[in-house]
């Protein structure tokens with residue numbers, strides 16, 4: 285019997301403080317897949333939930349207000365679906381009630397395995413995996429959806445009753461294809477994911493970070509040189525020795541005072557890439573990157589801001605000790621250290637995939653956006669210190685699949701960009717400072733539109749004969 289109760293205020297808000305469901309009446313709390321069937325049948329029998337009134341939630345990290353909005357009256361909250369194990373047909377399975385950190389602990393500690401999923405601990409598997417699920421191991425092991433062998437999902441077709449089915453390569457294959465990247469909430473209520481051959485866990489994670497002070501980046505040309513250096517690193521796709529590295533360029537707004545570059549590196553014991561020789565190889569490579577970047581702009585001896593995903597606050601917990609060694613963690617410790625989601629606050633995100641480095645137009649627009657401070661109300665400058673364009677290295681194993689293998693067609697991109705702007709204030713739950721919010725929203729929209737102006741204001745591959753941009757992330 286599925287548990288059902290009136291909503292409490294905690295049920296009404298997403299991770300992003302912008303998203304709130306003021307008209308939420310009740311919440312279904314299934315603890316088994318059959319409860320999900322029952323909950324959905326109850327919604328239909330009582331004619332509740334039409335026209336977007338019923339929503340599904342997992343980890344609540346949706347970038348947009350798909351779940352928490354004024355239309356929502358009923359939520360099926362999948363938090364209580366928590367089982368994992370091994371199935372002889374489809375392999376290792378895990379239920380959607382878990383988040384990333386639970387998944388990493390279970391897969392690593394119980395099986396010695398892992399998935400190339402996202403870094404932030406609190407992101408839920410329900411929405412995350414069906415959206416693609418990429419993270420620090422994706423250059424080495426592809427997207428998480430590339431490893432999914434089956435999905436259990438409750439669907440409802442025509443006017444028939446909801447039913448629990450399995451989608452795999454042999455059962456409901458079209459649905460199986462769609463669920464490996466088609467995004468949350470589009471096809472039914474997923475209850476369980478299966479993986480036949482997840483990668484073995486690394487033993488060790490290494491990291492290093494270096495920082496440039498914004499005051500030394502005095503022109504768009506200088507920023508362009510740094511971006512060119514990072515794009516050149518991302519362009520090296522054929523050298524498999526580098527696939528276990530994940531570089532992130534945090535192009536922070538000037539108000540943050542610094543720009544940071546971080547490398548997260550993993551050993552691969554199953555391929556013999558481990559131990560002191562491997563460490564020496566990594567150190568050589570990262571040291572060369574340091575020198576190369578240091579020739580463009582002076583490296584700072586101060587910690588730099590790390591305000592995107594993963595969120596660290598600043599570089600101190602990921603920078604090497606600065607004595608010619610990298611920072612070293614056990615794999616589990618490294619995953620935990622890099623799993624920050626950042627404070628709960630207001631935020632807006634945009635994204636873009638890129639197949640090639642930045643054009644001069646893009647660099648100009650980025651420089652202009654990252655050095656401009658919106659002014660609202662009575663000449664009040666906004667605090668932009670939590671705003672950035674985060675540039676993740678991408679591709680490698682991800683690009684081993686063809687564009688039509690899954691609903692995620694970006695299989696030749698070398699970088700994935702996440703534009704982010706955050707703000708906070710002491711408004712009561714469900715409220716925001718509208719001027720402050722609008723200032724941030726206008727800023728990020730303006731930046732994004734300007735960067736992709738020649739393609740129509742967004743990274744539209746159909747308007748790009750040069751093949752530089754490749755669409756954006758949806759989920």
Ligand SMILES: Cc1cc2nc3c(=O)[nH]c(=O)nc-3n(C[C@H](O)[C@H](O)[C@H](O)COP(=O)(O)OP(=O)(O)OC[C@H]3O[C@@H](n4cnc5c(N)ncnc54)[C@H](O)[C@@H]3O)c2cc1C
Pocket residue numbers: 298299339340341342343344345346347350351362380401402403404406407408409410411412413415416417418419467468469470472473474475593625626759
């Ligand atoms: C701080 C932060 C960090 C992130 N980091 C990463 C990252 O490193 N890598 C990455 O790939 N993505 C990342 N994301 C994006 C994230 O994967 C998506 O936003 C994802 O949809 C969140 O899933 P959720 O279950 O937490 O969210 P929810 O808000 O609960 O759900 C998101 C969407 O999925 C639907 N959904 C939820 N559960 C189910 C289910 N069981 N069946 C069907 N539909 C369901 C919801 O209805 C909604 O439409 C991040 C997002 C945030 C906010």
